[in-house]
Amino acid sequence: MTQPTPIRRDRLRPRLLDLFSCAGGAAVGYARAGFAVDGCDIAHRQNYPFPYHHGEALTYLAALISSGDIHRYSFVHAFPPCQHGCALTVGTNASKGWGRTHVDLVAPARELLDATGLPYVIEQPNGRAKIRKDLTLCGEMFGLGVIRHRNFELGGWTTRQPAHAPHRGRVRGYRHGRFYDGPYVAAYGNGGGKPSIPELQAAMGIRWTDVREELTEAIPPAYTKFIGRAYLAAVAPTGEVAA
Numbered sequence: 001m002t003q004p005t006p007i008r009r010d011r012l013r014p015r016l017l018d019l020f021s022c023a024g025g026a027a028v029g030y031a032r033a034g035f036a037v038d039g040c041d042i043a044h045r046q047n048y049p050f051p052y053h054h055g056e057a058l059t060y061l062a063a064l065i066s067s068g069d070i071h072r073y074s075f076v077h078a079f080p081p082c083q084h085g086c087a088l089t090v091g092t093n094a095s096k097g098w099g100r101t102h103v104d105l106v107a108p109a110r111e112l113l114d115a116t117g118l119p120y121v122i123e124q125p126n127g128r129a130k131i132r133k134d135l136t137l138c139g140e141m142f143g144l145g146v147i148r149h150r151n152f153e154l155g156g157w158t159t160r161q162p163a164h165a166p167h168r169g170r171v172r173g174y175r176h177g178r179f180y181d182g183p184y185v186a187a188y189g190n191g192g193g194k195p196s197i198p199e200l201q202a203a204m205g206i207r208w209t210d211v212r213e214e215l216t217e218a219i220p221p222a223y224t225k226f227i228g229r230a231y232l233a234a235v236a237p238t239g240e241v242a243a
Ligand SMILES: C[S@@+](CC[C@H](N)C(=O)[O-])C[C@H]1O[C@@H](n2cnc3c(N)ncnc32)[C@H](O)[C@@H]1O
Pocket: 019, 020, 021, 022, 023, 024, 025, 026, 027, 040, 041, 042, 043, 055, 056, 057, 058, 079, 081, 217, 218, 219, 220
């Protein structure tokens, strides 16, 4: 039987490494679940609300593993670039220039995450990215103003898949020249009935950045608050997996 990973706590909060962190949609959810969070992003992300390392995420992770500093952490979340396989690169979107070849960091990220020996989450949008769909979350599960389906591969731990809540209507915006109204806003792109920044902030539950790109890259904190709580509930404070 594999031994459960002991929880490493920082002032009583287990520490989580948030790779490809952007402005911290995922990070804030984990903090609300009870983690102390450190980020890492290749871009300058001044709106990230926690300590973060500016640099290439997999290089940073490899260095943390080599030095042993990875043992400061209890859990890792990663959103490796996925443009290679996500839905925006297929169908009519490909003709808009989003279909060009991108680096796919999912497999190398998984290899390094396995090498940490820590429990982890790999997140990807709905589409063709090559991850296991151990968990799929939707904004309606949390009463949000976005649908934003996201898939999560869980490394070294599991949790229950919640029931998918029926959508209350359509995503507001133009499709093929026709305007559709609905209770959800589109958290991607610009124009064509896309939401204002305040609408996007309200729909996602993100107040600490007003940068459209950061909002449209983020996942709602409600998702990772759910994941973080599920993980902490599955692991007793002693580091033993709860029965
Ligand atoms: C989709 S966003 C992550 C969103 C974040 N999880 C959230 O909820 O706010 C992906 C981020 O990865 C960063 N990124 C892309 N390639 C990277 C790399 N090789 N190393 C570190 N960060 C990278 C981008 O700058 C971007 O901020």
